[in-house]
Amino acid sequence: MIPIRKIVLLAVVLAALSCIPLYLHLTTSTAEFSRYNTQWNGTSLFFGDLEERGAVMVTDLAGIPSYPDSRLLLLAPDRAFSAGDLGAIRSYVTGGNTLLLADDTGTGNQVLEGIGARTRILPGNLSSLDFYLWDTQSGRYQPSSVIASVTREDLLTSKVEVILLNKPAAVEGGEVLAETSLMSWMDTNGDRRINPDEPLGTYSVFARERVGDGTLYVLSDPSIFTNGMVQLPGLENNTLFLEHVKDAPVLLVDQSHSRTGEAGGLIPLLAAARSTKVMELLMVAIVSILIAYLFHRRIL
Amino acid sequence: MTRRILLPLMFVCATVVGLFIGVNFASPELYVPQNHSSSQYHVNPQYSEITSWQSSRDLMEIMSALMDDTGSVVVKIREKDFETAEREYRRLVGQGHNFENIVVDLELSETEMGEFNRYNQRNQELIRRLLDDSKRFEELKSLEVRYRDEKNPSALYSVTYEGEGLKTQIQEVTRQYDQQAPAFTLLGQQFSLNTTGYLQSVSEVESLAQEAGATQETRKAEADTLKRTSPVTAMPASVDSVTLEVQPDQATFGDTLRLTAWLTGRFPGEQTVDVYLDSQRWASGRSDATGRFQYDLLVDRVRAERHVLYAAHEGVYSPLVNVTIVPTDAALSLEVRQLAERNVSVSGTLTAAGLPVPGAEVNIYLDNIRVMNTLTGGDGVYRAFLPLQAGMYTFRTASSDSTFPLRAAESPPLTLTVSGRxxxxxxxxxxxxxxxxxxxxxxxxxxxxxxxxxxxxxxxxRNPFAFLKLPRRKEIPARTPPEPAAAAPPPSEEASPPPPTAEEAATTPDRSREFVLAQYRQLIIGGDHPNAVQGLYLFLRDQLARKYRIRDHRSFTPRELWRLTNNKTCFGDFTKFIHLYETVRYGGAALSPEESESLVRWFEGTSSAVESDSD
Structure with a gap:
């Protein structure tokens, strides 16, 4: 007969083990582009690196003009910008700062219009015969895994030859820094083929524009920041490109209008707890006391 | 105290886990890779194979090479360097295959690349004909010289006639090459390809046709001159002249061409007559007694273009006759059905003018992608089998075999859902x-x-379900030993222990019992009551097993062991021992000094009874 003490011990171990997925579930998100999403479609890896570099997470755009000589990353915006927000961004850019907007839905066009830029994002399913993914399940190529060639040397494209994109849109206007090959098309019906009403042509995917004293960069694909893309082997060019993006004296990352800031459940609470050293120590102390008590009572 | 904390704690934990599971239970999301292979914003690269297909570069290079190489082959033909032309042509064909493979792999059949591929294939076909005809035309030149030197007008005439057919063919190829040049050039320009080489090939082909025409005119004139000036042979030929009539002069697929030739001369009857189409012998037979030869020819595998015919008999040739074959509409039917699991049969019939078209190429398209080509049988029926994954597919077939005088035919599309069952x-x-x-x-x-x-x-x-017959725990009275024999069933014959041997009976020395008892007392003093009573029990268990030869006694519970002693002399003491043992060992109760002494007494009583039992 197994002693009750062993049963209790087993139960406690099982309960502790079951808490691990519970904790993971509560502290992670499945939202697209979310920095709390550790899956392929999240940006936890990119943001983990940003945090290590001391990037400032912006929750109120009104404050960004107070960061001179900085770079603001606005990745995958998904909500409307107020007039105040647009005014702040305009002041920020025209004041000599840099804005990098990465969007494939067209939501960012409000920002582009608001700051007086001429560059626009053309939403659509941009596809190309220059691709890097082959769908093993269907045995067909993925034309939306577009390989774009860098056409102009820039601070962000230095020594980068190609940028590998994932379901990108296109960019219209500005100085073209990277573009697709001639054999690219907007796959309007999504059949992953070139149809007669889908003409071939070259599309810009990364462009630069001077706005006031500042610089605007528009990238038509925020997916290159996701974990799935960051972890993909053999993407040295993308890694180098992301390094250039992160390499700024002061890096601001918008969290107020971006999908990267999306969270749910206990994530904000736990994130806040983990962000404070005192709280972190307190949590460790509580767990330690609990374990000590269980040992003292000879439960463990 | 421990229970008071542990039980609520575990209850809370269980409730939390239950709620957590319950929330997801309402809408479970089962994990399969397909569910996570893509989203609205991106595809999951982890479920794809990484390749590095910069297809545009490959395609552009091949397309550029195809246009350039076409030009260089034609130049070599014009220069009469047929060996190099043949080598260049093979290279061109290899490039064409590479291009076609990419087009098929990337499902580009219905795009500009697919169109480019079709033009290229057609160009290659025309160049092949041009190369063959030009080579033969050049060979005729040496024959012409030889026959002229031999002053052999009839042989010269045969050369002239064959040359006439070749000239017509070259001109026809030139016409077709010219015909598609603007569209092909435009397509190349769309892809920013250098079309200079190709355009040069077009003018080279035209020049080639003009040269062939001029050469042929000269050859005819010289043949006529030779015929006039050559001396009359001692023995005149049996046939002086041959004439040919073809009715009608224009036909289409399924029509019958009536070829009628007349031989005139000394012995025109029952002679062999050959009829040539484009310098190739097409029909042969013997004339009747009057020198008349008639042959009905069904138009089937003949290109839709202008052709030259002539009849010949032993170096006597008829005048040239032109026949035009015009294309007609063809009908292509389609039938699709699933034969077995993921195996689909695609079949149909190609007909034209109500007749089946045998030996024609039919392309099978799946969701507008060409996946296979096959040939029609003698009855015009084509059939193919496709292994397919489960899913819905649109099938279509098309035929545009240029060796038949038929317009391109296409079947109506059919949709079939291939089941995975x-x-x-x-x-x-x-x-x-x-x-x-x-x-x-x-x-x-x-x-x-x-x-x-x-x-x-x-x-x-051993009955594997014996455990079901054991009394439940609550059937055992709390501290009162059960009634002997009444409650316990008699041991079955199968479970009764075999008699012990004398040697085994003697292996339980009193010294061991004393040792166990000493250990027991030490543990009792130390407060470890459960282990103390267990020591006594294990001693008795082993003693009982040896005495009554109980097999696998270690797998028996105390209750099971107790039941086996039902009819033994030790049963009384052992019953009380087991009851108190269970209370301490499993119930967690502590022994009072009185109970401890009682337990020792029952232990010794049981052990002694077992030892002295003669059974």
């Missing part, structure tokens, strides 16, 4: 496999059961 054959196979397994399993079980029942062999049958 197993076909009848595979269901039967599955049932057979399972049935065989069950039969074998049942046979094994029966053999094993009978063997055990028989009691022989290395096994000893």
């Amino acid at each position: 197993a076909g009848a054959q595979s269901v039967i196979t599955t049932i057979m496999i399972y049935a065989t397994f069950l039969i074998l399993f049942s046979m094994g079980a029966v053999v094993y059961y009978r063997h055990q029942r028989g009691g022989g062999g290395p096994f000893e049958f």
Whole structure:
């Protein structure tokens, strides 16, 4: 007969083990582009690196003009910008700062219009015969895994030859820094083929524009920041490109209008707890006391 | 205290886990890779194979090479360097295959690249004809010189006539090459290709045709001159002249061309007559007694273009006759059905003018992608089998075989949902496999059961469900020993222990019992009551096993062991011992000094009774 003490011990171990997925579930998100999403479609890896570099997470755009000589990353915006927000961004850019907007839905066009830029994002399913993914399940190529060639040397494209994109849109206007090959098309019906009403042509995917004293960069694909893309082997060019993006004296990352800031459940609470050293120590102390008590009572 | 904390804590934990599971239970999301292979914003690269297809570069390079190489082959033909032209042509064909493979792999058949591929294929076909005709035309030149030197007008005439057919062919190829040049050039320009080489090839082909025409005119004139000036032979030929009439002069697929030739001369009857189409012998037969030869020819595998015909008999040639074959509409039917699991049959018939078209190429398209080509049989029926994954597909077939005078035909599209279920054959196979397994399993079980029942062999049958007959725990009175013999059933014959041997009976020395008792007392003093009573129990268990030859006694619970002593002299003391043992060992109760002494007394009583039992 197994002693009750062993049963209790087993139960406690099982309960502790079951808490691990519970904790993971509560502290992670499945939202697209979310920095709390550790899956392929999240940006936890990119943001983990940003945090290590001391990037400032912006929750109120009104404050960004107070960061001179900085770079603001606005990745995958998904909500409307107020007039105040647009005014702040305009002041920020025209004041000599840099804005990098990465969007494939067209939501960012409000920002582009608001700051007086001429560059626009053309939403659509941009596809190309220059691709890097082959769908093993269907045995067909993925034309939306577009390989774009860098056409102009820039601070962000230095020594980068190609940028590998994932379901990108296109960019219209500005100085073209990277573009697709001639054999690219907007796959309007999504059949992953070139149809007669889908003409071939070259599309810009990364462009630069001077706005006031500042610089605007528009990238038509925020997916290159996701974990799935960051972890993909053999993407040295993308890694180098992301390094250039992160390499700024002061890096601001918008969290107020971006999908990267999306969270749910206990994530904000736990994130806040983990962000404070005192709280972190307190949590460790509580767990330690609990374990000590269980040992003292000879439960463990 | 521990229970008061632990139980609520575990209850809370269980509730939290239950709620957590309950929330997701309402809308479970089962994890399969397909569900996570893509989203609205991106595809999951982890479920794809990484390749590095910069297809545009490859395609552009090949397309550029195709246009350039076409030009260089034609230049070599014009220069009469047929060896190099042949080598260049093979290279061109290789490039064309590479291009076609990429077009098929990337499903570009219905795009500009697919169109480029079709133009290129057609160009290659025309160049092949041009190369062959030009080579033969050049060979005729040397024959012409030889026959002229031999002053052999009839042989010269045969050369002239063959040359005439070749000239017509070259001109026809030139016309077709010219015809598609603007569209092909435009297509190349769309891809920013350098079309200079190709355009040069067009003018080279035109020049080639003009040269052939001029050469042929000269050749005819010289043949006429030679005929006029050559001396009359001693023995005149049996046939002086041949004339040919073809009715009608314009035909289409399925029509019949009536070829009528007349031989005139000294002995025109029953002579062999050959009819040539584009310098190739097309029909042959013998003339009747009057020198008349008639042949009805069905138009089937003849290109839709202008052709030259002539009849000949032993170096006497008829005048040239032109016949034009015009294209006609063809009909292509389609039938698709699933034969077995993921195996689809695609079939249909190609007909034109109500007649089947045999030996024509038919392309099969799946979701507008060419996946296979096949040939029609003698009855115009084509058939192919495609292994397909489950899913819905649109099938279509098309035929545009240029060796027939037919316009391109296309079947109406058909949609078929290929089910993933197993076909009848595979269901039967599955049932057979399972049935065989069950039969074998049942046979094994029966053999094993009978063997055990028989009691022989290395096994000893023990009822595997014996544990179901054990009394439940609550049936045992709290501190009162159960009534002997009344509650316990008599041990079965099968479970009764075998008699012990004298040697085994003597292996329980009193010194060991004393040792166990000393250990017991030490543990009692130390407060470890459960382990103390367990030491006594284990001693008795081993003693009982040895005495009554109980097999596998270590797997018996105290209750089971107790039941086996039902009819033994030790039963009384052992009953009380077991009851108190369970209370301490499993109930967690501590022994009072009185209980401890009682336990020792019952222990010694049991042990002694076992020892002295003569059974």
